Amino acid sequence: xxxxxxxxxxxxxxxxxxxxxxxxxKGGAKTLLLEKxxxxxxxxxxxxxVSHIGLTNYVALDPRWIRSTIKDAILIAPDSTxxxxxxxxxxxxxxDRRIFDYDLAMLAAKEGVEVQTKAYVYDLLKAExxxxxxxxxxxxxxxxxxxxxxxxxxxxxxxxxxRWAGLHTAVKIKDMESCAQFTVAGINVDPGKxxxxxxxxxxxGGYLWVFPKGNNLANIGLGVNGERTGLGCxxxxxSKFLKNHYPEASILTTVAGGVPVAKTLKRITTDGLLLVGDxxxxxxxxxxxxxxxxxxxxxxxxxxxAEAIEKGDFSNSYLENYSKKWSKAQGKNHERLYRVKEVxxxxxxxxxxxxxxxxxxxxxxxxxxxxIFKTLFMNxxxxxxxxxxxxxxx
Amino acid sequence: MIxxxxxxxxxxxxxxxICPADAIAMSELKLRIDPDTCINCxxxxxxxxxxxxxxxxxxxxx
Numbered sequence: 001x002x003x004x005x006x007x008x009x010x011x012x013x014x015x016x017x018x019x020x021x022x023x024x025x026k027g028g029a030k031t032l033l034l035e036k037x038x039x040x041x042x043x044x045x046x047x048x049x050v051s052h053i054g055l056t057n058y059v060a061l062d063p064r065w066i067r068s069t070i071k072d073a074i075l076i077a078p079d080s081t082x083x084x085x086x087x088x089x090x091x092x093x094x095x096d097r098r099i100f101d102y103d104l105a106m107l108a109a110k111e112g113v114e115v116q117t118k119a120y121v122y123d124l125l126k127a128e129x130x131x132x133x134x135x136x137x138x139x140x141x142x143x144x145x146x147x148x149x150x151x152x153x154x155x156x157x158x159x160x161x162x163r164w165a166g167l168h169t170a171v172k173i174k175d176m177e178s179c180a181q182f183t184v185a186g187i188n189v190d191p192g193k194x195x196x197x198x199x200x201x202x203x204x205g206g207y208l209w210v211f212p213k214g215n216n217l218a219n220i221g222l223g224v225n226g227e228r229t230g231l232g233c234x235x236x237x238x239s240k241f242l243k244n245h246y247p248e249a250s251i252l253t254t255v256a257g258g259v260p261v262a263k264t265l266k267r268i269t270t271d272g273l274l275l276v277g278d279x280x281x282x283x284x285x286x287x288x289x290x291x292x293x294x295x296x297x298x299x300x301x302x303x304x305x306a307e308a309i310e311k312g313d314f315s316n317s318y319l320e321n322y323s324k325k326w327s328k329a330q331g332k333n334h335e336r337l338y339r340v341k342e343v344x345x346x347x348x349x350x351x352x353x354x355x356x357x358x359x360x361x362x363x364x365x366x367x368x369x370x371x372i373f374k375t376l377f378m379n380x381x382x383x384x385x386x387x388x389x390x391x392x393x394x
Numbered sequence: 395m396i397x398x399x400x401x402x403x404x405x406x407x408x409x410x411x412i413c414p415a416d417a418i419a420m421s422e423l424k425l426r427i428d429p430d431t432c433i434n435c436x437x438x439x440x441x442x443x444x445x446x447x448x449x450x451x452x453x454x455x456x
Binding site for chain 1: 404406407408409410411412413414416419420421422437440441442443444445
């Protein structure tokens with residue numbers, strides 16, 4: 001890091017941070033991208049699933065990222081009823097985040113962004129009026145202060161950048177999924193099929209996933225709702241599942257994670273600061289997927305930051321344009337998905353089993369996610385409207 | 395006081411995200427809880443995917 005003033009400093013080099021940096025630099029801003037870990041893209045705290053549209057909206061697809069192409073999705077009820085879902089060729093992928101995140105940071109570097117790893121930001125610089133004017137960081141045991149006109153917080157679920165700037169970012173316990181994941185080898189899984197298990201015994205208030213990665217590898221993980229961890233921590237539940245379902249598995253990776261299945265923060269900007277991705281709580285509250293929406297929020301924030309630099313206005317009143325753009329592009333859908341999430345992850349095992357028994361009678365070619373939601377919300381028109389609008393908007 | 399088992403902690407940050415008091419940091423690749431800022435709400439203990447945190451304060455001994 002050269003000890004000069006930057007236009008924009010992005011804290012965190014995940015997909016949201018890299019997209020923010022790319023678009024800030026594209027707009028002409030002198031940009032620094034900081035990552036706390038020694039390596040970009042590692043460790044991977046992610047199930048690595050993303051839809052084709054969600055990925056390619058923001059970046060040109062590189063086949064090296066793709067570990068498997070998803071053709072089928074199966075929902076599994078607490079009583080083990082398997083419900084295949086018609087996917088209407090809406091393809092998705094299981095990607096390799098080690099390569100993907102690295103490449104996005106490389107794309108940022110190509111746009112002229114300066115990238116730095118092992119840079120742990122521990123506080124913000126602020127002007128007398130409270131406006132954010134840079135970061136304080138620890139780099140290899142040295143304390144540094146770097147000034148900037150704008151800081152973009154892309155520091156994930158554990159984000160503290162927003163807190164230091166006075167924003168209320170703490171996640172509510174009911175809006176946090178406590179997750180554990182193994183990447184396992186040597187199991188017999190269909191590389192084109194993703195599995196979702198629902199119910200109390202597998203993942204109370206969340207779900208368990210089996211996402212194949214080719215070569216008999218898979219990400220197998222689960223999320224337990226913060227209010228429902230009483231039956232055992234995520235790791236114990238996952239170990240139990242693996243022992244029962246894939247006793248032959250070798251475990252290549254073990255990771256923990258917190259997924260904020262929350263509403264996007266009421267405020268994602270303040271003077272000199274924007275928050276993106278998991279830090280802004282942009283994760284899809286139903287799926288827990290954060291790659292696509294994180295990249296979207298990063299792109300929008302980067303663009304607005306560059307515009308603000310050009311205009312010389314870093315005040316909250318200008319940066320709020322990012323918040324407005326987010327709301328229009330995804331925020332409203334996010335609210336609808338959140339309302340639906342509040343209902344579906346509270347369904348009892350009996351209710352889930354009864355839903356599975358009903359929808360299994362729908363011919364498989366017509367058994368879309370929308371049809372399943374319609375069956376579930378038959379007598380709940382407000383939620384039906386939410387899901388119709390959300391699916392149309394996705 | 396919250397006790398951290400560093401052998402179990404995976405530095406995932408779930409506890410940092412949930413902490414209402416901003417008492418938890420992950421500096422120098424180690425989880426740290428500031429006992430003066432901590433309000434003993436135990437949310438971090440509840441949310442830890444690996445059971446790496448344990449509450450050791452009066453309220454929990456009742």
